[in-house]
Each structure stands twice: as C-alpha cells, then as structure tokens.
Amino acid sequence: MPKPAPRELQVIGSRQITPNMLRVTLGGEGLHGFPEDQESAYVKLLFNQGEGQRPLMRTYTIRHQRESEIDIDFALHEHPGPASAWAMQAKPGDKILVGGPGARKLIHPEGDWFLLVGDMTALPAISVNLALLPQNARGHAIIEITSEEDRQPLQCPPGVEIHWVVCRDINAPGGQLLSEIRALAWPEGRVSVWCACEFSTMRQLRDLFRNERPIEPSMRYISSYWKFGLSEDQHKQVKREDEETAALD
DSSP, X not given: OOOOOOEEEXXXXXXXXXXXXXXXXXXXXXXXXXXSSOTTBEEEEEEOOSXXXXXXXXXXXXXXXXXXXXXXXEEOOSSOOHHHHHHHHOOTTOEEEEEOOOOBOOOOTTOSEEEEEEOTTTHHHHHHHHHHSOXXXXXXXXXXXXXXXXXXXXXOOXXXXXXXXXXXXXXXXXXXXXXXXXXXXXXSSOEEEEEEEEHHHHHHHHHIIIIISOOOGGGEEEEEEEOTTOOHHHHHHHHHHHHHHHHHO
C-alpha cells in the first residue's frame, strides 16, 4: 500500500517550554482526517532545500493532539540543524509538509513496575507514556536534560519517581543515564522498560538489559533517536546496520 502524501500544515504558534525546548503548534485545513489518539506517534517534517533538490526529512514526536492542532517539541542545540533552525524562526501562517503519522511508541502496559529512560529528544514521548500509566503504577523515569532549567512539570502517577540528570559533557551525551540505572534499588517483579536516546548510549543500554539486568524482549523498547556527529539520514543508515547485526546475536 503506498504511503499517503504529506499534508501541508501551517504554524499556529510557538512558545518556549524551557531554555532548550521549543514547542510549535501546527494545524490548518491540512489536518482534516488526521487519525485520533496519536500522541507519542512520530511524524516526518519536510524542509525544502531548493529547486531540484529532495527535501530534508526529520522525524519528530507528537507531544499533544487536539481536535484541530498538534504540538511538536524541538530540543534546541548550540549548533541548530535544519529542523530546530526552522522552529526557532517559525511564525504563524508559515507552511510545512508533514508525513505520517507513524506508529506510537508506548511502554508495555503489563509490568509490575516501569522504567523509562531518555534524553531531551525522547522527552515528548516519555511525557506521553508517563501520562498514560495507571495511577497505581510505580517505577522510575530517568531523563537527561541540557540544564537544570530544562526540567518540566510532567503528569505521572505518584508512585513513579522522576530523576532529572543534567548532561555534564555535550560531547558525551547519555553517559550518566547508565550510572543512574545501575544506582537504582531494583524492585521485585516484572519490569517494563522504555528507552530512547543517542545511538552509542542506546547500544550500552541494550547490552545492560540483555546481560547485566536481563529483561525479556517483549518487555523492553530500546531505540536510538539520533547519533552524535551524524545527520538523521546518516544515523538511519548506521541504525539499520546495527539492527541487522543485533538480530544475529
């Protein structure tokens, strides 16, 4: 079945959530017929490069969805790429092509307790997952942020503790996530794990949950959303090769 054509959406508005997180609201007539209940699903944003060139495509998570609007949160960096540069300049009425939505990435709901791990690129999806957990859920969410000011108020059950970890070295993202996991008092029972972060950290987490703290495959979601020093297209190629290799292990 062919993929549906991208929709042309328009910028409704934008606002700074924290110093390093910007929220852009998209809507307009192009959103008519968009599926319901797509918070945490991904969409593809297409950025024109010029006549005769293929548009750049970047993947982002739907943070909120309302009847005629969706919110996309952009993690901002010292050297912005095409997507975050566009977001910082976006103004009401601007147009952008949006493909998708793709699959929702939700934590397995049947754990005795829950562990969510990620950096700021995963914070929108983690936020949705936390809000969907039952009120009696217990567990931990470990989130790496750029600065202390990037903490956000998150909706989550009272039994889930949120650990905010400030990245100490922008050239080595994710390293503290593993330290935080290893420092946890590991509760009894079946754990459901959701992780998304930088590629190198993802591989370490995958090894951790295969060998050091083994978790059955059906109870873990582990993915990389980006790779330090690479574009999204380059990351996708490295990720594809890694998945092929990992499947043989």
